[in-house]
Each structure stands twice: as structure tokens, then as C-alpha cells.
Amino acid sequence: MNKRPFIFILSVVLAIGCFIGVGLTYMVSGSDSVPRLPQQTARESEALRVTREMPPLVAESEIEPVVEQEETAVAVDEIAVAGEVILPPVLPGLVEHGPREAPLVALTFDLCERDRDRAGFDERIVRILQEKDAKATFFMGGKWAETHPDAAHMLGFEGLFEMANHSYTHKLFTDISGDEMKSQVLKAQDSIRRHTGVTPRYFRYPAGAYNDAALQVVADCGLVPIQWDVVTGDPDPNVKATAMIRVAKERARNGSIVIMHANGRGWHTAEALPVIIDELRAKGFELVTVSELLGEKRGIVKADS
Ligand SMILES: [Zn+2]
Structure with a gap:
């Protein structure tokens, strides 16, 4: 029996099979690898850029997903070049307390630092709150953040705390021009964002001093002023812890905003704080951030942590 036609047909079938196999392999690996490489490169460079932008203590898990940050990071960088962080304007107004219906109280702590003056940082307050x-x-x-970069960074990434603006060098807004007010607000915005x-x-006027022009400037910068x-x-060094505790206990109502430093x-804040917290809770108040007090969630880094 002549086997040649059979061998010929077998060879042809094998050749076609190899051709299809090689082709498929090439197509699959090609479609897989070609578009992925540039994506990986872009992601890596973006991740490096985001990491560089953050102060060095950032844990990887605390950086928001890189993909979601891409557009924001670029936009923020562009704004930072101009030395400003711009929010959409809001209507001029002032908040002295939250709604009186719910038993919520906001503890607030100012981190003031003036020109030619180096303020400190009372870490005991943070430990007690934690x-x-x-x-x-x-x-x-804003200047405080620059002289206390590690503390500022820690505060920003602690989920219990909300960050707000207290001007750049604590100049009284009733003593300065509109342009200087704007510079005080925006330089602080930029510094706080970077740190x-x-x-x-939210914004707090140095010493709570404001006028119509000050209300307008802060609103134009997109911030809401918070008094207490x-x-x-x-x-005042003469105000002892017992006096602070008594005031907090007697004056706090639904929606209250308590000011401390x-x-x-x-001077006696860390001594008074544990008792103030216990007393307010014993009276049925829940301690919240300013945005929670006002029924908003904005301004919080890790609201759910
Ligand atoms: Zn202050």
C-alpha cells in the first residue's frame, strides 16, 4: 500500500496546526503585554510623584489609590506652583455654634504661630484624644505647620481629627488690608495642604477678630469662618484646670463649639482635657468634628477609619 499521500496529508495538517498555534500564542501574548507596559510605567511614575509630594512619614496604605489621585494630584501641583489652593467661593457668613437640636459638641484646638515667634505643640492633648x-x-x-512638619503630618493622617485654617502668621484681620487677608488665608491653605x-x-480668625471685609475675603476663598x-x-496661665472644667461643663449645650489651644x-489644657471629655460625655454629649457638628463630612481625610 502506498503511504505517501497519507504522510503528505499528515504533514500538511501538522504544519497548519503549528502555524495556528504559533499565531495564537503570538496574538495572546501580544495583546496582553503591549498595552500593559506603558500603563505600568505611568502608574509607577505617578506613585513616585505622589509619594514625593507627601512628607516622609506616610505609610503606603495611607496614600489614596494612585489611579483615583491621578487627576487631582496633577491639578493640585499646578495650583501649588501658583502658591494658592483655590476653593469655589461661598456666601459670607459666620458659625458660632452648630444646630441646637442634637447633643453634639465640637472640641477645637488652635495652633497659632506669629511672625518672629516659635510656638510649641502639646502632644499630651493628642494622646488624650486618642x-x-x-x-x-x-x-x-500655616507657619506653625512649616515649623512643626512632623506634628502637622501626624494630625492630618489621624482619622479622629479634622484640619482647619487659622491664617498664616496670626495677624489680626481687623488690622490688615484685604490683599493681606487673602494672602494670610491662601498661604495657610497651601502650607496646611502640603503638610x-x-x-x-473652615477658617478661624486670629483672636476671633473680623469685620465685613474679613467675612468677604474668607468667603471668596471658599472657607467658612468658625468662632465658638x-x-x-x-x-491665660491663671486659668486653672478646675476653672476650665467648670466652664466646659456649665456652658456646653447642644451644638457647642469649645475653643482651646x-x-x-x-497652660492647663492637657490637665483639664481628660475630665472635660468625661464630663461632657456623662452629660450625654457626643464629641464630633466641626463638619460633623454642622452636618457635613467635608475636610476629613479618613472619616471612616
Ligand atoms: Zn490663635
Whole structure:
């Protein structure tokens, strides 16, 4: 029997099979690898850029997903070049307390630092808030953030705390021009964003001093000014912890905003704070951030952590 036709047909079938196999392999590996390489490169360079932008203590898990940050990171960089962080304008107004219906109270701590003056940082306050799992809002000076970069970074990435703006060098807004007010607000916005990773939505006037022009400038910068309705008096060395505790206990109502200092000038604040927290909770108040007090979630880095 002549086997040649059979061998010929077998060879042809094998050749076609090899051709299809090689072709398929090439197509699959080709479609897989070609588009992926540039994506990986882009992601890696983006991740490096985001990491460089953050202060060095950032843990990888704390950086937001790179893909989601791509557009924001670029936009923020462009804004930072101009030295400004711009929010859409809001209507001029002032907040002295939150709604009186719900039993919520906001503890706030100012981090003031003036020109030619180096303020401090009372870490005991942060430890107490953490130990007691108490939320708080820090009104940070822009210059303070620059002289306390590690502390500013820690505050920004601690999920219990909200970051807010307390001007750049604590100049009284009733003493300066509109242009200088704007510079005080925006330089602080830029500094706080660079050091904490957060763009604040709230502002506190140095010493609470404001006028119509000051209200307009802060609104034009997209920030809401936050005053207070419970004054502990902690920058006065003569105001003892017992007096601070009594004031907080007697004056706090639904929606209250309590002002204290964490820049080393709140002389008895750390001593009074544990009792203030316990007393307010015993009266049925929940301690919240300013944005939670006002029914908003904005301005918080890790609201759900
Ligand atoms: Zn201040």
C-alpha cells in the first residue's frame, strides 16, 4: 500500500496546526503585554510623584489609590506652583455654634504661630484624644505647620481629627488690608495642604477678630469662618484646670463649639482635657468634628477609619 499521500496529508495538517498555534500564542501574548507596559510605567511614575509630594512619614496604605489621585494630584501641583489652593467661593457668613437640636459638641484646638515667634505643640492633648477616642478639630496656622512638619503630618493622617485654617502668621484681620487677608488665608491653605494632605474648608480668625471685609475675603476663598460659644480661657496661665472644667461643663449645650489651644500656650489644657471629655460625655454629649457638628463630612481625610 502506498503511504505517501497519507504522510503528505499528515504533514500538511501538522504544519497548519503549528502555524495556528504559533499565531495564537503570538496574538495572546501580544495583546496582553503591549498595552500593559506603558500603563505600568505611568502608574509607577505617578506613585513616585505622589509619594514625593507627601512628607516622609506616610505609610503606603495611607496614600489614596494612585489611579483615583491621578487627576487631582496633577491639578493640585499646578495650583501649588501658583502658591494658592483655590476653593469655589461661598456666601459670607459666620458659625458660632452648630444646630441646637442634637447633643453634639465640637472640641477645637488652635495652633497659632506669629511672625518672629516659635510656638510649641502639646502632644499630651493628642494622646488624650486618642486614648479617649475623642474627635476634635485643629485650627492650624500655616507657619506653625512649616515649623512643626512632623506634628502637622501626624494630625492630618489621624482619622479622629479634622484640619482647619487659622491664617498664616496670626495677624489680626481687623488690622490688615484685604490683599493681606487673602494672602494670610491662601498661604495657610497651601502650607496646611502640603503638610497634612488636607485642604481645609473652615477658617478661624486670629483672636476671633473680623469685620465685613474679613467675612468677604474668607468667603471668596471658599472657607467658612468658625468662632465658638464656649471659651475655656486656656491661654491665660491663671486659668486653672478646675476653672476650665467648670466652664466646659456649665456652658456646653447642644451644638457647642469649645475653643482651646494645643500650641503650648494652653497652660492647663492637657490637665483639664481628660475630665472635660468625661464630663461632657456623662452629660450625654457626643464629641464630633466641626463638619460633623454642622452636618457635613467635608475636610476629613479618613472619616471612616
Ligand atoms: Zn490663635
